[in-house]
Amino acid sequence: MDQDQLQKIEQKVDRLISLCSRLHKENLALKEREANLLRERSKLIEKNEQARHRVEGMITRLKSLNNEG
Numbered sequence: 001m002d003q004d005q006l007q008k009i010e011q012k013v014d015r016l017i018s019l020c021s022r023l024h025k026e027n028l029a030l031k032e033r034e035a036n037l038l039r040e041r042s043k044l045i046e047k048n049e050q051a052r053h054r055v056e057g058m059i060t061r062l063k064s065l066n067n068e069g
Helices: 002-069
Strands: none
Touching: none
C-alpha cells in the first residue's frame, strides 16, 4: 500500500469519525427534545382532563338549575 492510498484511507476514517461525532450530538439533542415533548404532552393531557372535569361540573350545575326553574 503506497502513501497516497494510506492518506486517502486516513481521510476517510477522519470523515467517518467526524460524522459519528456529529450524529452522536444530533442523537443526544433529539433524545432531549423527545423527553421535553413527552413532558409537555403529559402536562397538556392533565390540563385537558382538568378542563373536561370543570366543564362537566358546569354542565351538571346548569342542568340542576334548569330542573329547579
